[in-house]
Amino acid sequence: MRMVIIGGGSLASHCAAALTKRDHEVVIIEKDQDKIDVLSQYIDCGFILGDGAKPKFLEEACAKNTDALICLSDSDTDNLLAAQVAKTMGFKRVIVRVEDDELEPVCHNLKMEGVIFTNKQLTREIVNMSELHDGMLRSAYLEGELQFVELTLDENCPKTLDEVELPQQCHLVTVNTGEKCYIPADVKSLNTCDKLLFVSRHEDLAELRKSLGLSSDS
Template structure:
């Protein structure tokens, strides 16, 4: 796998080190030369000096040959811009980090479905810890040919789960409406903007992706990501 990071913050550096140790090709784009000089002495990866939200810089890291583009600077705006430019340049998968939840819905409207809010992830983990809940890695339950697929409901799809006309081995199991989790009720229609999670056999992924191109897919960690 080939991964490009925009920004050399702590998350980027630690993730890049872990990927490099596993034999993955890693490139870090950073606009601070002193930081690059410092990191290049301790990391076995490539560096590119420049602004990762600039088209010319992103073109230099060969978008068509890159499996992941992680936009992890300390600026939400820079991450969103870099992600949008990366999308237009043909990066296969783009992950956008934001700190302000107000950007989340905007990112989804722009087709940036792999949007993460680090503080939210940490908060959930700590709350679960205090509550005594076990944190289950999705890869431990999504096995064999099972896959999770998430779609965002468009205006013409504001129908019930049954009327979505999903493949035989696919079921809508839950959805998020304005960030709130709910289980699917087959008699209740979805509304525009709902994020619907579908459990499906992997054989239906191509069909689902054709209907909903901008998606998030979870699968067994032993296989390469879609």
């Protein structure tokens, strides 16, 4: 997949490095040549020198060949502006980093999708990690080997948990029926639209989806 990242700061560089390690093609748009010079020494990706919020440089990034535009500059305003401009230019998917929680109503009014409020997300991750009582699971989670994944069941789902053959390193945490959240031991049946929360390795996600009767892109 081809990913375009706006920004050359710490988060942007970490994401770019992680994506290239997963064999994705990455292009970084950054307006500071000095940052590009530093990043190019250890990240094998393309670079565009310019302001990612301006159409000229987004055009150079080529929307039709890009699977996701990820706005990770240090400015919430620039990220939101870039996302709005990108929507008019045909980018398939736009992911936006926003630090200021007070901007959430603005994003809602603009009907923006793919917005990550980093302070909220970090809080959620800390709480999730603190609730992992198993030492080995907690260690793997901290090292990035495990992640929390929520999957919504469809009409092809198994009827009971006994019918589900989970990958060995995958653990079911909760089942949310929409009315109540249950621990696995209290779940008697599975139904369409139930939301299941798992702790899983990234490489097991395809097998996990298959075990639940879900398509690979659900």
